[in-house]
Amino acid sequence: MDFIADILMAGGAFGAALYCYVLSQRLKRFSTLEGGMGGAIAVLSSQVDEMTRALEKARGAAMVSASSLESLTERAEAVAARLELLLASMHDLPDTGGDPRAEQEAEAERRLRFVRRRSYRDEAEARA
Structure with a gap:
């Protein structure tokens, strides 16, 4: 046993x-780092590092763009406020008769003269 x-x-x-x-x-x-799973892990690790660096660059560019966009938005809001103020002040102005260019165009239309020429038949009837 x-x-x-x-x-x-x-x-x-x-x-x-x-x-x-x-x-x-x-x-x-x-x-093994050359051909087995270790190699695949090493390649993936290097790709993760590259993607991390690219992400950091993109994040930095996005921050710069965001700050630039924010400053442009603030400027646009300030200009919009000024335009609103100017538009409100235009309502307080007295009406002076309109646009000077429109008045000049109306005067030019009044000056136009139409000349009517008689046809030969009208002249012949007038002589007869």
């Missing part, structure tokens, strides 16, 4: 050794 237990124990130890050997080979292939 002890002999059978020793054989089973040796078989178990041999199986465990074989299992450990297979795991070590898989771990070597997994951790």
